[in-house]
Amino acid sequence: MGKKDLSKLYERLMAEKRRLEAERARLTDRSGSGQGAGLELADYDLNHPADAGTELFDREKDLALVENVNSLLDQVNGALAKIASDTYGICDACGGRISDARLRALPYATMCISCQSRYED
């Protein structure tokens, strides 16, 4: 992969990182660790007692989303670290090259396609 392609992927990874961090902040905010959010929630439950279950479900869903965002962030940060250390595009499992097409489709891929499919079995 040429330097130009690599710097394009780097830009994409940085943009993805910012997007994921913003998403995580939004989700963490909404799951209401703050005092204000708690009060709001109490008011809401008082007026709509039947919706309390839905609210709980939404918070659980948010937590699952935060976990998902965190694991994506790990992958994105891993890819950025690999670019910095000049090992980007090397499969974590077999040490072979990950194809450029795969990296363009999934810039934070850590394994080549054959290792990935073996891993998923």
Ligand SMILES: [Zn+2]
């Ligand atoms: Zn591999």
